Amino acid sequence: MKLHLSAPSQTLIKSTVKITGSKSESNRLLLLQALFPSIKIDNLSNSDDAEVMQKGLQVSNGVVDIHHAGTAMRFLTAYFASQENKDVTLTGSKRMTERPIKVLVEALRILGADISYLKDEGYPPIAIKGKKLTKHKVSLPADISSQYISALLLIAPSLENGIELELVGKITSVPYIKMTLGLLSQIGVVSSFNGNTIKVSPKETVEPTTQVVESDWSSASYFYGIAALCEIGTEISLSAYSKNSLQGDSVLKEIYKDFGVETSFQGHEVTLKKIGAPNNSTFNFDLANAPDIAQTIAVTCLGLGVGCHMTGLHTLKIKETDRLEALKTELTKLGASISVTDKTLTLEVSKEIKKEIAIDTYNDHRMAMAFAPLALKTTLFVNDAEVVSKSYPDFWEDLKNLKFKVQTI
């Protein structure tokens, strides 16, 4: 599906959007629910990634295809490895077979798992014969993806001695690890995270509880992008959010202040208000703690005509696509001057944005959604726009409700 996007006739927007539950929280809670059926989940994400996770958890034998879902791939690897009597092949999209899983497989093998590679060493597809995991101490690199660590932490309460992880190297995407520990705590599991050591205690049962998933802050980023590019006075309210989020991407509240967007809370509604111009002409951001909002911020900067230098982007090359290369290619098409390394991105100040450019999305939901706010500054096409369903299936409908012109070509 190819879309043509243009701005609403009024670029002073007053609107409210209800956003689906966080996919990160949802996929963690789904796994915990499979281990502890007394857990009920409210405001579950309606994303493809949560759907494949739910389906995957129901399989005992045969092939599980998790498509593009990184969390489902990593979390289910740990889950199946620890479930006696389950025997599955875990696979995904072509891109998923290029996303590394060796660190997690090796850690699980040390705990006693039986996992083998069916194609390339270190990558899906993998065959998993579930076993009782008897060991509990493992040391693993922490600088490639936090999802390996979260996967181990999620199964930890079901292991007879819990888990003790020693994290080696600079820990990346730390808020996602803290989110995992936060959810474990909410269901009564005891853990500690001191320096580079994480310990989780075993737990046999969990008291009946309903866990409410906060809406997705990464999805909220696109509305921050829109608010930043709209007229002063624009107000977009999003629900359902809380001030004390487990999601690291809630750092958007601070980042977008610099772009003239103020955030306030009324109960579970968060309101983004455009109150002024950016407070600088170039910006520096370290996004090692919030890698998923890098694309949104880069596009916002182009739209505002400001420059930025982003660091901490070393995980972007192994996500749904190589996001650094994808950003470079697409922003260049729009007339930007941009350079990237393996872990940084620099966008120069540029005042003109080309019109009617077709943005390629590389099977990456965030490429489609990050560029959409730019319709406030130019007209553009988005190729393969259906990719948004990985995290936010209603995205284009919600954009139409803000009166953007979204036309299928």
Ligand SMILES: O=C(O)C1=C[C@@H](OP(=O)(O)O)[C@@H](O)[C@H](O)C1
């Ligand atoms: O644990 C999670 O839910 C996630 C962790 C992050 O991955 P990395 O730790 O690989 O950066 C993030 O990019 C991804 O979208 C979701």
Ligand SMILES: C=C(OP(=O)(O)O)C(=O)O
């Ligand atoms: C990187 C992402 O997801 P995953 O790693 O779970 O595929 C994302 O949603 O931006």
